[in-house]
Amino acid sequence: MAEKRRRLKEAAAAVALGAALGAAPVQGADTARVAEAIRAELEALKSRIRELEKQLAEQRRVEQEVKDLRREVRSAAEWKSPNTLIHMAGYADVGYTDTRSRTGTFGSGTFNPILHYQYRDVVMLESELAMSVDELGETTTELEYLTIDWFANDYVTVVAGKFLSPLGWFRQNLHPSWINKLPSAPAGFGHDQAAPNAEVGVQVRGGVPVSGNGNRLIYAFYVGNGPAAEIESGEIEMIETPGLGGDADGKKVFGGRLGLYFPGRRLELGLSGAAGRVGEIEEVGKSRKYTGVTRDYDFLGADFTWRPRQFEVRGEWVRQKVGDQPASSAPEGGTWQAWYLQGSYRFMPHKWEVVARLGRYRTPHSEVEQKALGLNYIFASNFVAKLAYEFNDDRGAESSGYEDRLLLQASYGF
Amino acid sequence: MGKRTMAVLAGLAMGPALLMGHAGAVWAEYPPEGDFVRGARLWAENCGRCHNIRDPRELRDDQWITTVYHMRVRGGLTGQDVRDIYTFLKQSN
Numbered sequence: 001m002a003e004k005r006r007r008l009k010e011a012a013a014a015v016a017l018g019a020a021l022g023a024a025p026v027q028g029a030d031t032a033r034v035a036e037a038i039r040a041e042l043e044a045l046k047s048r049i050r051e052l053e054k055q056l057a058e059q060r061r062v063e064q065e066v067k068d069l070r071r072e073v074r075s076a077a078e079w080k081s082p083n084t085l086i087h088m089a090g091y092a093d094v095g096y097t098d099t100r101s102r103t104g105t106f107g108s109g110t111f112n113p114i115l116h117y118q119y120r121d122v123v124m125l126e127s128e129l130a131m132s133v134d135e136l137g138e139t140t141t142e143l144e145y146l147t148i149d150w151f152a153n154d155y156v157t158v159v160a161g162k163f164l165s166p167l168g169w170f171r172q173n174l175h176p177s178w179i180n181k182l183p184s185a186p187a188g189f190g191h192d193q194a195a196p197n198a199e200v201g202v203q204v205r206g207g208v209p210v211s212g213n214g215n216r217l218i219y220a221f222y223v224g225n226g227p228a229a230e231i232e233s234g235e236i237e238m239i240e241t242p243g244l245g246g247d248a249d250g251k252k253v254f255g256g257r258l259g260l261y262f263p264g265r266r267l268e269l270g271l272s273g274a275a276g277r278v279g280e281i282e283e284v285g286k287s288r289k290y291t292g293v294t295r296d297y298d299f300l301g302a303d304f305t306w307r308p309r310q311f312e313v314r315g316e317w318v319r320q321k322v323g324d325q326p327a328s329s330a331p332e333g334g335t336w337q338a339w340y341l342q343g344s345y346r347f348m349p350h351k352w353e354v355v356a357r358l359g360r361y362r363t364p365h366s367e368v369e370q371k372a373l374g375l376n377y378i379f380a381s382n383f384v385a386k387l388a389y390e391f392n393d394d395r396g397a398e399s400s401g402y403e404d405r406l407l408l409q410a411s412y413g414f
Numbered sequence: 415m416g417k418r419t420m421a422v423l424a425g426l427a428m429g430p431a432l433l434m435g436h437a438g439a440v441w442a443e444y445p446p447e448g449d450f451v452r453g454a455r456l457w458a459e460n461c462g463r464c465h466n467i468r469d470p471r472e473l474r475d476d477q478w479i480t481t482v483y484h485m486r487v488r489g490g491l492t493g494q495d496v497r498d499i500y501t502f503l504k505q506s507n
Contacts, residue, residue: 079476124484157487207490218489259490268463382465413465
């Protein structure tokens with residue numbers, strides 16, 4: 001660059017000298033020849049200057065291009081390793097249900113987007129929405145969970161906000177439709193049944209190695225607002241566990257799950273428990289309000305998973321209980337209890353999978369025994385088509401609301 | 415709120431950091447490089463505990479970071495497990 005500038009200056013000086021000489025009065029033929037030669041030299045120098053100017057412009061253009069490219073490369077690297085990451089995951093399903101007492105119905109199922117917003121390996125925001133369309137075409141949107149997870153150290157994560165209940169295994173880990181091997185939840189493991197759905201509070205959870213061969217203790221302990229007993233017509237209708245955003249009774253519920261995972265045996269065992277006091281919510285006309293009365297509450301659960309080769313066997317038992325309360329308009333307490341046992345087999349390397357599930361759900365009002373058989377086609381690890389038939393046998397005095405039904409579902413996790 | 419509840423809440427929130435120290439110090443790179451071979455084994459052992467195993471090529475490196483940290487919370491993985499699994503995933507996609 002500096003060299004070119006020097007040459008440009010020399011050329012300009014030569015041009016000036018030539019011009020001066022050209023302007024001087026000359027005499028004779030020799031002088032004319034000299035003048036002609038100088039003129040030719042001058043033209044050559046002018047041409048050279050134009051050429052150098054062109055080269056200089058080209059060089060400037062290339063320098064600018066390099067600068068732009070460097071900026072672009074820096075920008076691309078930002079995408080590879082930023083301190084903050086945003087990621088969308090989730091799942092969606094569509095399906096068809098045919099029961100004996102009603103005509104077959106297409107269902108849009110649910111759309112559950114999950115947002116992850118993470119700062120390095122320090123903190124992560126996680127949130128899931130559950131969107132669905134009901135029979136009348138109304139779209140409902142619910143906040144499934146919203147937590148801020150602080151990775152305190154390698155063995156402890158502090159989770160605060162509204163979280164999926166860590167009690168049991170199905171509700172916190174198996175209920176998403178692309179994971180659940182049947183199109184329906186086991187009886188008693190749906191919303192506001194025997195297995196708690198969500199909680200609002202704070203929990204600590206994580207895993208700790210317990211031997212050199214990979215065995216691990218998995219734990220989760222929490223304190224939260226707790227559920228509420230829904231009172232209707234002098235009875236406890238259900239135990240509401242949607243993750244209540246308030247705690248009118250002022251009494252917290254404490255609980256957790258301890259699990260042991262033996263990877264060598266492909267076996268996982270878990271025990272869950274919770275206790276505390278819960279409030280009552282009573283429907284008065286169209287409004288719902290806390291009665292100001294509290295009751296004892298406890299939960300017990302046990303679960304296991306065993307995955308020998310292409311088989312998978314799972315089982316879970318849960319029991320949720322609220323105590324008697326003479327001061328209540330529904331003085332008698334109640335127990336909601338459910339269990340299921342599920343086996344599946346995948347025909348490797350093919351994409352077909354068969355599933356069978358047996359379970360029972362008992363409430364103070366009803367009891368149902370459920371059997372389900374299913375056939376799945378796994379298009380991709382996260383895209384599954386399911387066909388199943390559920391046999392539901394009422395065993396209690398009142399109807400459980402469950403009917404025999406054919407279920408078709410396509411589910412996609414992303 | 416009772417004193418007992420407040421003490422439990424404070425313990426849940428601050429106890430882990432006070433007792434065990436905060437490992438989330440700012441590293442030059444995150445997650446730090448883990449063990450590829452151990453990561454491959456942990457990927458095979460853990461992902462299928464709940465769902466079908468996902469192919470490493472299904473996501474980009476940055477998407478795998480958030481995914482493995484999400485699974486750390488869900489599946490009770492340790493921090494080292496996550497670093498090893500991520501190392502395997504990013505080198506295999």
